[in-house]
Amino acid sequence: MRVVKLPTNPKVINELRVGEVIYLSGLVVTMRDLGKVRYLRMVREGKGLPINIRCWGVFHAGPIVKLRGGKYVIKSIGPTTSARMDHLVAELIKAVGPVLFIGKGGLGELSRDAFRRFGGAYVELVGGTASLITKAVKEVVNVYWLDLGVPEALWVLRVDGLGPAIVTMDSRGNYLRDGVIRRAYEVIKELIRS
């Protein structure tokens, strides 16, 4: 069982290869659609950012949170569909360099191209398994941009053994689903013709 400590360095992220199953420990930050849009706008405008996500684990997730005794507690957290944010992932990589994205549901051609040119990798958790994933979250370290609402805010979390995380896209531009998708298109051609 391989554990990757986060944040890390470009070498560790860029040497991950599709098909590897890993577990993540250390700090990750959640960021989804609106968070990425704001982050990119602030980079463009040269504004001070709450965190520099270079070599961080950026978790495509929007948690359920409870305030307990003045502290935030994660009640349930798990991955959201990354494919929706393909163009935003690519722009973030161009802006900051390698990042380890954590999500589910795959990424597209724009991310693949950005990973190849600027570094970066993508791991997937099993969607809908928040009851297990939440156990790996040890602490809410900080939260930014709560004005975007709970799901869209940037939650900085300390995690221990977050996984299994399957590497599905790597810095060489490999995508674990390439073969599966190609075969599905061959099958559908046969089915529709007949």
Add this chain to the structure above:
Amino acid sequence: MGSVLGGLVSTVKEVLRKSVITAVTRVPKDVWEALHRYYEVESELPRRVLEVMLKAVYVASRSEVPLCQDTGIPTFFIRLGRDFPLSTSELEGLIRDVISELTSEGFLRPNAVDPFTNTNSGNNLGKYFPVIHTELTDGDELDVTFVAKGGGSEYVSQLCMVPPSKGIEGVKECVLKSVIDAGPKPCPPVIIGVGIAGSADVAELLSRKALYLRRVGERHREEYVAKLELELLREINKLGLGPMGLGGLVTALDVHVEYGFRHPATLAVAITYSCWALRRSRVVISSDGRVREDPNDFWLPPWLGGG
């Protein structure tokens, strides 16, 4: 009379609370059994993925932690008997109270967002949020099906206006293409509802009824439709997308079709997806306060391998 009605109101509220909590912390038995059947025949990565799913269901049900953090758009399909002593607006008021309470208690994620301002209302209440479909029926019973409809599977919803000359073959083509387009996004193995009708709105609604009100393995009562469901299921699984779209034998657990008549010029086909984590509960309340929970939905999932 006032206190009798008050008693019924508090019963309905309690039942709604329990229904939502039960639904978001497990999958129904029919879904679990279908997942488990494939867990036993898949190998390597797809088997491991199914194993994680089944373990997550067990842990969610025992710890009362939402199975998926996206508790979706709270959706209610209601059949309200004319002689049941609550009006539709009273019932909707109760539903909104329950949804808002469970959101502040951490059972539901606040998901209601104003599309113009991107402001999250924070309590899962907003225009047309939660979604409530109510049909009036004869009798004195209240029949409520709740579904936590996740956003990941909603994102890949599809509508095809098929040229009528293509007929049912055109319907099949639309469904198969939509499954490939959806790919890994809706968290396969999915459950699919297909609605066929003359107009887009009816096709859409029927696709939701097919998905939410039927059970995995439950075939349409008309032979032609049942045959189409099985054909679609077989062909979708031939695509080989597999659990989480990483390859494997099972891409869909079931396909349910409902239909209405079409217009000579139109053949509307709507496709609605549920992720593998279909979170649903059905309960019937009589006007005398008797409560009948569907044992398929209100159950305790076992650890892997049963027992």
